[in-house]
Amino acid sequence: MTPSEAFRRGSVPAATPLPGTLAQLTDAAFLDVLFRDGPSSRAQIAKSTGISKPTISESAQRLLGSGRILEVGQTATGMRGRSAILCDVNPSYGHSLGVVLERGYVAVRVLDYRGAVLCENQIEADDENLPAGITHARDLIARCSDEVETPLLAAAISVAAPIDPRTQTVRQLPDAPFTGSVPDFARALQIEPISPLLVDNDVNWATIAESRIGSMQDADNFLYVYLGAGIGAGLFLSGGLHRGSNGTAGEIGFLRTASGETVMRRLGRSPVGTPDGRSIDLGRVRSLLDNDPPGPAMDEFLDDLAHAIVNVATTVDPGRIAVGGPLSEVSQVAEGLRRRIEGTALSGLEMTISPLGRTAPLQGAAIGALELARRLRSHATPENVGTTDNFDTRGEE
Structure with missing residues (x-):
């Protein structure tokens, strides 16, 4: 919730804030408008935030004094053509x-x-x-x-x-x-x-980038999967990133396979793995896909990935999945995963390829x-x- 929403909805804590806290909230609300709308007059900012004009004027003086904003010009307003000074963020x-x-x-x-x-x-x-x-x-x-x-x-x-x-x-x-x-x-x-x-x-x-500027800007719940030298997932649930108690939420590379080894170890030791057996060789994946057909190694690779992703999706029920990272840009990988995921998911899953790539x-x-x-x-x-x-x-x- 932005500071301006806090003022409008009355969701500032019930205890009366200290004057310094109120000033900080007002300054943050002022800046919110400039970051969102660009150059704006004090009157426009007061209208947008629901904060009084005198309070906004005081905030403008503080922000000008600190160097966070600049006065960038004037604009004609009203029937008599009176001008209003515009403020903008100081880059x-x-x-x-x-x-x-x-x-x-x-x-x-x-x-x-x-x-x-x-x-x-x-x-x-x-x-x-x-x-x-x-x-x-x-x-x-x-x-x-x-x-x-x-x-x-x-x-x-x-x-x-x-x-x-x-x-x-x-x-x-x-x-x-x-x-x-x-x-x-x-x-x-x-x-x-x-x-x-x-x-x-x-x-x-x-995952944060995907929620702000990627394919999931309108989603409150989604699973982000990154495919690169390693694999991992981000859990965006109820409008925020879920990190877990110890920061390991979404570590799908460490899920255990039927043989007892981790998914990452299995992939690292497979034909798509690096010599040290600890990561995926991106060049090797692409070279295998040049074969027609790619062969069983790629089928096993995609099966393992899809199995791990579907297991997580079954647990958290995100509804939507965004797949990103270097390997998401390889069409055979993306489409192979899509078929496997959408064909085996417990409930409906919409899979999207992230526009953000690597x-x-x-x-x-x-x-x-x-x-x-x-x-x-x-x-x-x-x-x-x-x-x-x-x-x-x-x-x-």
């Missing part, structure tokens, strides 16, 4: 940083305060563990730092591994495709220690960092990221 107030760390892939994206992309760098490497990915990420962040002069407000890190939501550290699991741990991501990435930092699983970030975790992390930066000095906390009561991400592509 140079600061920037946010999203970082992706995966097996064989590292990327960073920097957004200004309005949400426009200032810098983006990525690299495909032979990194098989997190410390190696950290080294590449530091280099990519340094390149962006040379291009961006505004202060860093917040950062979000996407890691291809389960993350403990309490400590924001990697949970070590057997058969994980991406190994290693980092006790302090801010220090490891040389991010300013005063900047708030969020760390989460790559598939959780992809970049979903990066887009999700960038969104999370931007929301944290925007909420930094208002009423919200990092726990709000991933729910539907955050700012719209206008300008994020």
Whole structure:
């Protein structure tokens, strides 16, 4: 719920808020309108939020003083042509940083305060563990730092591994495709220690992106499945991301097969696996699909994936599934999964291919960092990221 909704619906806590809290709520409501609608007059903002004009004028002075907004011009209003001063978000107030760390892939994206992309760098490497990915990420962040002069407000890190939501550290699991741990991501990435930092699983970030700018913007419940070097699922239930008690919700790669081994171990040791048996060889999958017909190895691969996905869907009943990641862009994989999933699901399941492809975790992390930066000095906390009561991400592509 946005601050403006809180004012209109009377859902601010029953206890009388302190003056500072009211000011923060008003400022957040003011900014909500600018992020959503662009340049607006004080009168327009007062009408949109339901907050009095004098209170909105006081908020404008605070936001102008802090540098978060700018006066950008005037517009003629009313029968006599009186002009109203327009306010807009100051894109140079600061920037946010999203970082992706995966097996064989590292990327960073920097957004200004309005949400426009200032810098983006990525690299495909032979990194098989997190410390190696950290080294590449530091280099990519340094390149962006040379291009961006505004202060860093917040950062979000996407890691291809389960993350403990309490400590924001990697949970070590057997058969994980991406190994290693980092006790302090801010220090490891040389991010300013005063900047708030969020760390989460790559598939959780992809799920957030799918709900904001992907195929599930109108869905309160869906299952997101990421197919890459590893496989995982994100659970978006009742309008928010479900991480679980220990951050392992949706780890379908660790479901047990009839033989007792995990799905990820079975796939890693199959003809589509990498030499170390810990991940899926994307090139190998594509080469097998070049055969006509692809052969039993691909049938087994798709059967295993569909079986894991349907088991989760049977448990949580999401109604809709979005499939993303590098392998979702391979038509034979997508259609093979669709036939198997829709043919064996207990209840009706609508499967959609995500339009975000490989970049979903990066887009999700960038969104999370931007929301944290925007909420930094208002009423919200990092726990709000991933729910539907955050700012719209206008300008994020």
